Amino acid sequence: MSTLRRDFATREALVAYIAQEFPEATGPVSPIRGGRQAALAQLAAIQPETYGDTRNYLDGTVTRLSPYLRHGVLALTEVRDWLQQRRYSWKTAEPLVRQLAWRAYWQTLYDQWGDGIWEDREPYKTGWQPEDYANDLPGDIPDASTGLLCVDSFSRELQDTGYLHNHVRLWLAAYVVHWRRVKWQAGARWFLEHLLDGDPASNNLSWQWVASTFSHKPYYFNQDNLARYSRRRWCEACPHDGRATCPFRGSYEQLARRLFPHADLHRLGTRR
Numbered sequence: 073m074s075t076l077r078r079d080f081a082t083r084e085a086l087v088a089y090i091a092q093e094f095p096e097a098t099g100p101v102s103p104i105r106g107g108r109q110a111a112l113a114q115l116a117a118i119q120p121e122t123y124g125d126t127r128n129y130l131d132g133t134v135t136r137l138s139p140y141l142r143h144g145v146l147a148l149t150e151v152r153d154w155l156q157q158r159r160y161s162w163k164t165a166e167p168l169v170r171q172l173a174w175r176a177y178w179q180t181l182y183d184q185w186g187d188g189i190w191e192d193r194e195p196y197k198t199g200w201q202p203e204d205y206a207n208d209l210p211g212d213i214p215d216a217s218t219g220l221l222c223v224d225s226f227s228r229e230l231q232d233t234g235y236l237h238n239h240v241r242l243w244l245a246a247y248v249v250h251w252r253r254v255k256w257q258a259g260a261r262w263f264l265e266h267l268l269d270g271d272p273a274s275n276n277l278s279w280q281w282v283a284s285t286f287s288h289k290p291y292y293f294n295q296d297n298l299a300r301y302s303r304r305r306w307c308e309a310c311p312h313d314g315r316a317t318c319p320f321r322g323s324y325e326q327l328a329r330r331l332f333p334h335a336d337l338h339r340l341g342t343r344r
């Protein structure tokens with residue numbers, strides 16, 4: 073087997089070489105740059121002061137360090153050390169350190185469970201049985217042809233860039249599992265195919281958390297939540313905005329009744 077070339081004068085030369093070696097890879101080139109220099113530049117640009125308050129917003133100051141952390145180009149401890157050297161208070165540094173800790177925690181579980189991360193760790197708490205969920209992803213989701221501006225945009229962004237904001241991952245995963253009633257494993261496989269930070273532990277256990285097979289209740293959202301954290305980026309132009317045809321419209325209680333008609337709503341925490 074011949075080894076791939078690693079020395080290129082320019083990024084364009086690298087892209088041309090990859091296109092030649094993998095003619096079946098016809099999608100766009102991700103804007104994310106690889107390599108240690110790019111990782112250090114990304115680290116130098118992180119904004120811990122605003123991270124905690126803004127990380128749930130799509131325009132928040134998230135770090136985008138995940139591809140580098142995933143592939144060992146940057147260590148978790150380097151990010152911690154960077155925060156310590158700049159003498160950020162614990163209050164400022166904690167929200168970011170907490171997220172880094174999630175990554176470390178998922179890795180620890182992966183070490184223990186191995187391929188067991190592909191199995192439901194617990195029963196679904198949705199009132200549905202595993203056999204009620206489809207095995208495969210419906211084609212309109214990867215084809216970005218569901219007709220929902222937000223979901224189709226998430227799907228394209230995943231496939232075109234190899235990166236999604238954490239909130240978008242949560243929304244898209246919840247849509248796949250709860251609105252389309254597809255097994256989380258099908259969604260997890262799809263994400264791993266495209267994410268540049270694709271990591272079996274962080275990915276599968278997050279999917280299981282959304283699905284409720286590794287948490288005490290399912291994660292789902294409503295249009296208010298999506299509109300708020302995306303600042304109505306898609307709702308503005310969506311033909312379903314303000315209409316009953318938007319599948320995300322309604323209170324959490326109304327959505328729970330629709331999505332999980334056999335579940336105990338008290339257990340889902342939708343009623344006080």
Ligand SMILES: Cc1cc2nc3c(=O)[nH]c(=O)nc-3n(C[C@H](O)[C@H](O)[C@H](O)COP(=O)(O)OP(=O)(O)OC[C@H]3O[C@@H](n4cnc5c(N)ncnc54)[C@H](O)[C@@H]3O)c2cc1C
Pocket residue numbers: 127133134135136137138139141142171172174175176178236237238239241242245263267269270271272274275276278279282
């Ligand atoms: C359904 C789903 C699938 C996911 N799949 C992956 C995956 O394949 N690979 C992956 O690295 N992360 C995954 N995540 C976790 C998280 O979404 C990404 O790590 C994060 O969005 C990466 O962007 P960032 O570097 O800007 O994150 P930041 O918010 O800036 O966080 C800094 C770092 O902390 C770690 N981190 C942040 N949030 C999480 C989290 N919830 N769980 C574990 N680590 C976290 C990451 O290493 C991240 O780079 C997934 C989350 C969900 C809900």
